[in-house]
Amino acid sequence: MSKDRLPSQEDDFPAWYQAVVRDAGMAENGMAKGTMIIKPHGYAVWEFIQSALDSRFKATGHENVYFPLFIPEKLLHKEAEHVEGFSPELAVVTVGGGEVLEEPLVVRPTSETIIWNTYANWIQSYRDLPLLYNQWCNVVRWEKRSRLFLRTTEFLWQEGHTAHASRDEAWEETVRMLEVYREVSEDVLAIPVLTGRKSESERFPGAVETLPIEGLMRDKKALQCGTSHFLGQNFAKAYDVTFLNEAGEQDHPWATSWGFSTRMIGGTIMAHGDDKGLRLPPAVAPVQVVIVPIYRSDDERGGVLVAADKAKAALSGNGIRVRIDDRDQHRPGFKFSEWELKGVPIRIEIGPRDVEADQVVAVSRLDGSKQTLSSGRVIANMSKMLDDIQKGLFEDAKAFRAANTHEATDYDTLKAGIAAEGGFWVGAWCGDAACEQKVSSETSATIRVLPLEPTDPGAPCAVCGKAGVDRATWAKAY
RNA sequence: CGGGAAGUAGCGCAGCUUGGUAGCGCGCCACGUUCGGGACGUGGAGGCCGGGGGUUCAAGUCCCCCCUUCCCGACCA
Numbered sequence: 196m197s198k199d200r201l202p203s204q205e206d207d208f209p210a211w212y213q214a215v216v217r218d219a220g221m222a223e224n225g226m227a228k229g230t231m232i233i234k235p236h237g238y239a240v241w242e243f244i245q246s247a248l249d250s251r252f253k254a255t256g257h258e259n260v261y262f263p264l265f266i267p268e269k270l271l272h273k274e275a276e277h278v279e280g281f282s283p284e285l286a287v288v289t290v291g292g293g294e295v296l297e298e299p300l301v302v303r304p305t306s307e308t309i310i311w312n313t314y315a316n317w318i319q320s321y322r323d324l325p326l327l328y329n330q331w332c333n334v335v336r337w338e339k340r341s342r343l344f345l346r347t348t349e350f351l352w353q354e355g356h357t358a359h360a361s362r363d364e365a366w367e368e369t370v371r372m373l374e375v376y377r378e379v380s381e382d383v384l385a386i387p388v389l390t391g392r393k394s395e396s397e398r399f400p401g402a403v404e405t406l407p408i409e410g411l412m413r414d415k416k417a418l419q420c421g422t423s424h425f426l427g428q429n430f431a432k433a434y435d436v437t438f439l440n441e442a443g444e445q446d447h448p449w450a451t452s453w454g455f456s457t458r459m460i461g462g463t464i465m466a467h468g469d470d471k472g473l474r475l476p477p478a479v480a481p482v483q484v485v486i487v488p489i490y491r492s493d494d495e496r497g498g499v500l501v502a503a504d505k506a507k508a509a510l511s512g513n514g515i516r517v518r519i520d521d522r523d524q525h526r527p528g529f530k531f532s533e534w535e536l537k538g539v540p541i542r543i544e545i546g547p548r549d550v551e552a553d554q555v556v557a558v559s560r561l562d563g564s565k566q567t568l569s570s571g572r573v574i575a576n577m578s579k580m581l582d583d584i585q586k587g588l589f590e591d592a593k594a595f596r597a598a599n600t601h602e603a604t605d606y607d608t609l610k611a612g613i614a615a616e617g618g619f620w621v622g623a624w625c626g627d628a629a630c631e632q633k634v635s636s637e638t639s640a641t642i643r644v645l646p647l648e649p650t651d652p653g654a655p656c657a658v659c660g661k662a663g664v665d666r667a668t669w670a671k672a673y
Numbered sequence: 674c675g676g677g678a679a680g681u682a683g684c685g686c687a688g689c690u691u692g693g694u695a696g697c698g699c700g701c702c703a704c705g706u707u708c709g710g711g712a713c714g715u716g717g718a719g720g721c722c723g724g725g726g727g728u729u730c731a732a733g734u735c736c737c738c739c740c741u742u743c744c745c746g747a748c749c750a
Contacts, residue, residue, distance in 0.1 A: 228742095283748070305750095339674080339748050346749065399750095407750090419750060458750055489709055528710035546709055556709085639746090673750090 211468040214536045215343065218473075229341030229348035233457065236537065239481035240460050241351065245331065247383045247478070248353060248455055251375045257327040257355060264332070265300040266309045274433040277307065280400020284336045286348075302335040307401065307426070307452055310356045311434040318358060318448055321440050325368070326358040344461025345418070345673045352456035358431070358448040360440060365449035369425040370647070372453040373406045376421035384459060385476040385588040386410045386466045387596055388420055389619075389668060391644035394631055399452075403427035409643045409668070411596045412465040415617030417643045417670035420462055426450035467588050473538030474560055476588050477581040483516045484577060485539045487530045489546035498550045506543060506555060506573055513574050515581070535560060540584045541577065561587040603657040609669065613638040619670050623652035623663025630658035640669045 218236040233241065249259075265288065272278050286302040289295060303309065310328075317323065335349045355372060359365040373390055380388045388408035398405040402424040410420045431437070431447035440446045467474040477483050488503045490496040503519050510517045520530050527544070534542055544556040553570045557577070561584045568576050599618030603609035609620055624630060624642070626649075635641050645665050652663040 280749095334750095336749070338750095340746090350750080352750080422750070454750070456750060487709095491708055526708045526710090526712060528708085528712085530711090531709095532711045544709070548709080 210470055210472040210536060211464060214468070214472040214538065215464060218537050227348060229338065229346075231343060231347040231349070233460070236481055237460050240463065240475065240479045241457055243479035243481075244379070244383070244455075244459060245353070247379050248375070249331075251379065252329050252353075252355070255327075255371060255375065257329050257357075260328045260330050261332065262303075262306050262309050262313065262330060264303055266303050266306075268299045268301050270312050271301050271308045273312075274308065274401050274430055276429075277401035277433075281305070281336075284338055286335045286337050303332075304334055304336045305452075305454070306330065306332070306334075306354055307356065307430055307450075308434075311430040311436060311450070314356075314358055314431075314448075315434050315436045318436055318438050320438055321360045323438065324358055324360045324448060325364065326356075327368075328357065329353055329355040342461075342673065344464070345458050347457075350457050352454050355451070355453045357451045358436070359450070360438070360446075360448060362427075362449050365427075365451050366425055369404070369406060369423050369451045369453070372451065373408065373421075373423040376408050376423065376453070376455055379455070380408055380410065380420050380459075381589060383476065383478045384463050384466070385478075385585060385592060386420065386462060387589060387593045389644045391646050391668075394628075394642045394645060394667075396628060396631060397641065399424045401426060401429050402452075403429065406647070407644060409670075409672075410462060410466055411592075411599060411619060411670070412462070412673070413468060413595070414465070415599050415671075417619065417672040418458070418462050418465070419643070419672065420459055421453070421455040423453040424451060426452060466592055467538075471532075472536030474588060475538035475540065477540045477585045480538065480540050481516065482518045482534075482537075482539050483581055484510055484518075484541045484543060485530075485534045486517065486519045486543045486545060487527055487534070488519065488521055489527045489544060491547075495547045499545055499547065502545050502550050502555075502570070506545065506570070509574050510577055513578065515577055531558075541580055543573075559584055561591075603669065604654070605660075606658050609634065609657050610638050613640045613669065613671065617671060619643070619668050621666065621668050622657030623654040624665045624667040625656035625659055625661045626664040627656075627659065627661070630656060633658055634669060638669075638671075640671045642667045643670050643672060644668045 281304045288300040331353045333349055333351050338346055341347050357368050377388055377390050380386045388410045390408050393405040393407055404425040406423045408420045410418050412418050428447040428449055430450050437445050438448055464473055486503045488499040490499045507517045507519055540560050542558045549555050554567050556567050558565045601612055601620050603620040603622030612620055631642055645667055650666050652666040654663050656663045
């Protein structure tokens with residue numbers, strides 16, 4: 196059987212499933228378990244995500260680098276917590292060139308270890324700092340269970356690794372990159388996210404603080420969409436990285452790391468999809484406007500296609516990604532449905548009536564609304580429509596999140612609410628890991644995010660009733 | 674690694690209880706009619722029924738073993 200799907204969707208949102216399998220990507224049989232092939236439509240979405248992130252990295256002074264895929268096992272073992280965290284999910288190469296290797300090579304699950312091992316040679320003086328590097332690569336994590344896009348054995352991402360002379364500077368960087376992720380999620384992918392910090396149990400292995408952005412999917416489960424870690428001096432110490440500071444003393448640099456992955460192709464699908472299929476935000480839609488010509492005879496066909504070409508040229512000239520669907524083997528109704536399935540933000544219909552009246556019909560994927568536009572007004576209206584759809588998707592998702600965010604005042608409410616309603620449950624937490632553990636074992640929901648700075652919740656812990664010291668957001672998550 | 678389920682045409686499935694010529698829908702190819710919300714007709718191509726062993730005159734179907742995949746958990750971006 197080869198049913199590769201995003202979670203829940205075949206039951207809850209059949210059209211998403213179809214769209215994903217046909218166009219956005221799917222894993223194939225006979226290959227390594229949990230690996231994924233991304234088809235052109237899905238990969239194009241990833242390219243827009245990449246470019247949105249990369250331009251922001253450059254704007255904040257970062258440069259791209261590349262480090263090796265293979266990490267000698269010994270290297271990995273220098274940071275104790277890090278190894279403990281990643282060991283269970285490592286892919287290890289033991290044979291190379293037909294011979295058993297003296298030392299096994301680990302396929303990177305993330306690159307802190309190999310990068311900090313190298314930084315030891317690159318950092319001597321405070322003048323060498325900061326190091327603001329990022330790499331685009333693939334990583335492998337042998338998860339017990341994979342889900343299309345959201346948790347694949349191999350995935351593509353970017354990982355930033357920075358080194359700083361002071362704690363404050365590193366912390367600022369951590370928060371800055373969290374903000375970059377928030378911006379890309381919200382402004383580009385139209386997914387509203389909560390920002391904050393993780394509880395100790397949810398932290399990245401080896402991190403002092405882990406700052407996530409958390410989105411809510413249409414099935415009311417949370418998705419960690421990106422993470423920025425404050426690593427303190429842990430990796431610098433483990434890899435013996437020192438520098439001479441301005442005061443002339445030896446010191447360890449302060450580190451951050453942050454990542455954003457192809458998981459977000461899935462996040463975009465799951466945050467916006469509806470019963471007709473995908474709804475892609477215009478900013479990442481490979482095709483923003485599809486023109487469907489309508490005709491009966493060859494005569495009509497000629498006139499309609501001329502008008503379609505003209506509209507396409509005008510829109511393309513304005514930087515809009517346009518495609519004409521002039522396939523003869525399908526009728527218009529079929530094409531309408533198919534492009535809706537693929538999530539194209541705007542459909543333009545041009546038929547004989549429109550040619551005659553020198554107009555087009557434009558239909559929004561946001562809500563299916565239709566409007567007739569004179570040919571001269573198409574360009575101005577298209578840009579605005581695309582903007583409106585981008586904002587509309589964000590507003591839809593925000594309204595959905597608001598409708599699915601609840602207050603948890605006591606444990607009964609929290610437990611019953613998570614089971615019955617799903618969504619985000621916000622309430623006071625005493626900060627005790629035992630309470631956190633109790634919730635996760637009894638409801639399978641976890642604390643997704645805490646405020647960046649501990650906030651007096653002004654209420655007793657929603658789990659145990661002791662004094663609350665933090666305001667937590669619980670949810671079931673992917 | 675536990676608990677469920679499934680492997681039959683490119684995809685989705687029926688057939689198995691009660692063994693007897695390999696089926697359906699979609700898709701694909703050809704021709705014709707259609708074309709402003711997933712068209713229809715006619716004709717056609719396409720199968721080691723997951724693999725191995727057994728029972729039988731005869732196995733997709735019954736028995737044994739193996740493999741793979743999916744779902745629910747534990748683990749995780």
